[in-house]
Amino acid sequence: MNAQQLVEIIRTRTSAPLRHMSPPGPNADELKLIVEAAAAAPDHGRLHPFRIMEIPADARNALGALFEEGVKAAHEAPTEEALSRAREKAQRGPVLLVLVGCFHGADETSIPKYEQMISAGTALQNMVLVAHTLGYASRITSGTTARSAIFHKGLGLSENEEFLCFISLGKVDEARPAKGRQEVQEIFSVWSPE
Numbered sequence: 095m096n097a098q099q100l101v102e103i104i105r106t107r108t109s110a111p112l113r114h115m116s117p118p119g120p121n122a123d124e125l126k127l128i129v130e131a132a133a134a135a136p137d138h139g140r141l142h143p144f145r146i147m148e149i150p151a152d153a154r155n156a157l158g159a160l161f162e163e164g165v166k167a168a169h170e171a172p173t174e175e176a177l178s179r180a181r182e183k184a185q186r187g188p189v190l191l192v193l194v195g196c197f198h199g200a201d202e203t204s205i206p207k208y209e210q211m212i213s214a215g216t217a218l219q220n221m222v223l224v225a226h227t228l229g230y231a232s233r234i235t236s237g238t239t240a241r242s243a244i245f246h247k248g249l250g251l252s253e254n255e256e257f258l259c260f261i262s263l264g265k266v267d268e269a270r271p272a273k274g275r276q277e278v279q280e281i282f283s284v285w286s287p288e
Contacts, residue, residue: 103227108272110231112186115264119189124228128263131224132217141198143210144217144258147249149190158184160248164239180239187233187262192249193218195256214258221261231266234259 120128129146137143149157158181165172165180172180184190197210222232236259239245245257 103223105272106269107223107226107232108269109233110264110266110269112233112235112262114266115187115231115233115262116266117188117264119187119264120225120228120230124225124230125189127228128221128224131220135213135217135220137213138209139203139205141196141203141205141210141213143196143198144214145194145196146217146221147192147194149184149192154184154190155181157190158182160184160245161239163248164242164244167242167244168239186235187260188264189262191221191261191263193221193258193261194249194251195258196252197254197256199254218259218261225263229265230263231269233262235262236260 125148132144132146135144161180161183162177165176169176193214195211195214197207198205199207218234222234225232236257240257240260246255249257251257
């Protein structure tokens with residue numbers, strides 16, 4: 095593969111609507127490749143500031159219950175429709191992954207948190223690019239409920255860990271075109287000292 099082919103893979107990756115995503119998702123061998131790509135992300139200080147958790151099919155109802163608890167905690171009298179929508183979120187995407195930030199504080203390292211977050215973001219990009227290369231669509235989602243204390247505890251996250259996002263992977267019949275991407279001249283400049 096040459097650089098132009100790699101750029102084409104990057105350029106053609108887009109976010110897929112979850113309602114259009116269908117099975118199959120990546121199998122175990124393909125998932126291993128996707129996670130290996132995440133592990134290749136730049137990691138200043140070898141802090142390993144992220145990990146990936148799969149939500150298997152038989153755990154989706156339990157995840158839906160977490161979403162429901164989160165809505166109940168955030169709203170005094172949520173409607174049954176809101177609770178149903180919350181539970182339904184857990185069923186989206188044939189394969190559902192969680193990207194977890196494992197951030198180290200100033201007492202452990204001089205490497206700032208923003209650099210650790212950049213590492214996690216790079217891991218995310220690597221994952222969706224490899225998934226795209228394997229023929230899978232992706233969608234990244236988050237939300238207030240997923241960042242709540244209820245979710246933190248329910249997912250079994252440690253004190254230094256943070257929910258970053260869900261990654262849904264599956265197939266779509268037709269990828270939608272990318273929108274709103276910047277042109278090279280809009281984001282690239284050459285510094286000139288005065």
